[in-house]
Amino acid sequence: MKYAKNILETIGNTPLVQLNKLTEDIDALVLAKVETFNPGNSVKDRMAVKMIEDAEADGRLQPGGTIIEGTSGNTGMGLALAAIIKGYKLICVISDKQSKEKIDILRAVGAEVVVCPTNVEPTDPRSYYSVSKRLAEETPNAWYVNQYDNPSNAIAHYEQTGPEIWEQTEGKITHFIVGVGTGGTISGVGKYLKEKNPDIKIWGVDTYGSVFKKYHETGVFDENEVYPYITEGIGEDILPKNVDFSIIDGFTKVTDKDAAVYTRKIAKEEGIFVGNSAGAAIKGMLQLKQHFTKDDVVVVLFHDSGSRYVAKMFNDDWMRERGFLEVAVTKAGDLIAQHKNVPLVTLRTEELVSHAIERMRKYKISQIPVEDVNGFVGSVNESDLLRAFIEDKNMSDKPVKEVMGAPFPVVTVDTPLDKLSKLITRENDAVLVALADGTHHIITKHDIISAI
Known part of the structure; x- marks a missing residue:
C-alpha cells in the first residue's frame, strides 16, 4: 500500500503548470510552480518543518515546548501542522493587514493568534517582530522561530524546492521569478540553481513600500521607501538575513493594484486559484518579458x-473601495452606478444650520445641495460652515439660506468624465446628475479621484 504516515510526508513534489493565456505575448515557455498543493497550501510548509526539525536536533526546541513566531499567515500554517503532529503548542503573532481568512485558519488548526498593528516601526514594542520576541522571552519552554534570520528557512528550499524545479525542467530552466519576503525561497532555490548553472537568472518581485529593490541596486537602506502597502506576503521594511542579495540578479516592483488585479486574472484566465503574491509574481514576470527569448524556460x-484572500482580492466590494476593480468609467452614469440606489441627501432653505451639521455627521458627507419648492437653489459644504461659525458663534440657529453658496451644476448621465472634471473646481465641490425619473445623484471630488 502507498500512504503517508502523517500529513507532513505529503509536503513537496508540487507540480509545474504551463501558463497559456496570461503569457500569449511571451515567446518563452512559462511554468508556474504551484505551491498550494502542499498540505498547508503554501510554499512555507517546507521551511516550517525544516526549522522545527533543526531546532529539535540541536536542543532549541524541547518536548512539550511552545513555538512562537511572527508570520503573515502561511509560515504559521506550516508550523501549525508540524506542531500538531509533533505535540507542540503554537503562538502566531500576525499583523492586522493580513486577511481574516489567514487568522481564522490559524485558529482553526489550534494556534493561538496575537494580532498587532501594521503601521508601526519594526522596533516599536507593538510591532509583530517585537511582540514575538517578547512572548518568547516571557513564555516558559518557548522557542522563537525567527523565519527572517533562521538559516534553516533558505536551506529547506536549497534542499527541496530547488532540486524539484531542476529535475522537473530537466535542467532547462533559464529564469526563476519569485516574490521576496523573508528571502528564504529566492535565496535557497537561487543558490541551488546557480550551482547547477551559473547562467540561470534569479529575479525577485518586490512591492512599493519595501526596501529590497533599491537596496539591491545601491546598497542604501532608504527609510523613505518604507510606507504601508496592501500586497501580502512580499516586501519588507527590514533586511532579513535570509535574503542573499549576491544570488539575486535583479528586482522588479509591482503596485498593489496590479498585484490584486493579476491575482484575479490567474484564477479567471488560467484556472489556478492562488494568492496575492502570485498576482505580484506574474505581473513582475510580464514586466521582465524583454529579458526572455523563445528558447527560454521561465519558472514563476x-x-x-x-482561499486566504476571498474577502479581499476576490471580493468586488473590497477591490472597488480601493480603486482596484477594472471598470471602465467614461461618463457621469458610470460614477453614480455604485450608489444610485441611495437617495440624495438634501437640505431645505429654511432648515437650520444645525440640521446641516447633523446631516453631514450622520451620513459622513462634506457637502449637501440645498433646495426649495422650485428646485435646487444653493449648496453648503463643511468649509462654508466653518467660516460661518468663526464669524458668528450663534450661526447654528440661523437658516441654511444665510450661509449657502451657489447651487451645484446639473448634468446628464451621459456627460463625459473630462467635462465633469472641469466642472469641479476649488469653488465648486460637486455636480448633480439628473436621472430620467426626475431624481438626482451627486458626484464629488472623491468620486472622480476614485475613478482615476
Missing part, C-alpha cells in the same frame, strides 16, 4: 492559495 513560483 506561486506561494499560496486564493
Whole structure:
C-alpha cells in the first residue's frame, strides 16, 4: 500500500503548470510552480518543518515546548501542522493587514493568534517582530522561530524546492521569478540553481513600500521607501538575513493594484486559484518579458492559495473601495452606478444650520445641495460652515439660506468624465446628475479621484 504516515510526508513534489493565456505575448515557455498543493497550501510548509526539525536536533526546541513566531499567515500554517503532529503548542503573532481568512485558519488548526498593528516601526514594542520576541522571552519552554534570520528557512528550499524545479525542467530552466519576503525561497532555490548553472537568472518581485529593490541596486537602506502597502506576503521594511542579495540578479516592483488585479486574472484566465503574491509574481514576470527569448524556460513560483484572500482580492466590494476593480468609467452614469440606489441627501432653505451639521455627521458627507419648492437653489459644504461659525458663534440657529453658496451644476448621465472634471473646481465641490425619473445623484471630488 502507498500512504503517508502523517500529513507532513505529503509536503513537496508540487507540480509545474504551463501558463497559456496570461503569457500569449511571451515567446518563452512559462511554468508556474504551484505551491498550494502542499498540505498547508503554501510554499512555507517546507521551511516550517525544516526549522522545527533543526531546532529539535540541536536542543532549541524541547518536548512539550511552545513555538512562537511572527508570520503573515502561511509560515504559521506550516508550523501549525508540524506542531500538531509533533505535540507542540503554537503562538502566531500576525499583523492586522493580513486577511481574516489567514487568522481564522490559524485558529482553526489550534494556534493561538496575537494580532498587532501594521503601521508601526519594526522596533516599536507593538510591532509583530517585537511582540514575538517578547512572548518568547516571557513564555516558559518557548522557542522563537525567527523565519527572517533562521538559516534553516533558505536551506529547506536549497534542499527541496530547488532540486524539484531542476529535475522537473530537466535542467532547462533559464529564469526563476519569485516574490521576496523573508528571502528564504529566492535565496535557497537561487543558490541551488546557480550551482547547477551559473547562467540561470534569479529575479525577485518586490512591492512599493519595501526596501529590497533599491537596496539591491545601491546598497542604501532608504527609510523613505518604507510606507504601508496592501500586497501580502512580499516586501519588507527590514533586511532579513535570509535574503542573499549576491544570488539575486535583479528586482522588479509591482503596485498593489496590479498585484490584486493579476491575482484575479490567474484564477479567471488560467484556472489556478492562488494568492496575492502570485498576482505580484506574474505581473513582475510580464514586466521582465524583454529579458526572455523563445528558447527560454521561465519558472514563476506561486506561494499560496486564493482561499486566504476571498474577502479581499476576490471580493468586488473590497477591490472597488480601493480603486482596484477594472471598470471602465467614461461618463457621469458610470460614477453614480455604485450608489444610485441611495437617495440624495438634501437640505431645505429654511432648515437650520444645525440640521446641516447633523446631516453631514450622520451620513459622513462634506457637502449637501440645498433646495426649495422650485428646485435646487444653493449648496453648503463643511468649509462654508466653518467660516460661518468663526464669524458668528450663534450661526447654528440661523437658516441654511444665510450661509449657502451657489447651487451645484446639473448634468446628464451621459456627460463625459473630462467635462465633469472641469466642472469641479476649488469653488465648486460637486455636480448633480439628473436621472430620467426626475431624481438626482451627486458626484464629488472623491468620486472622480476614485475613478482615476
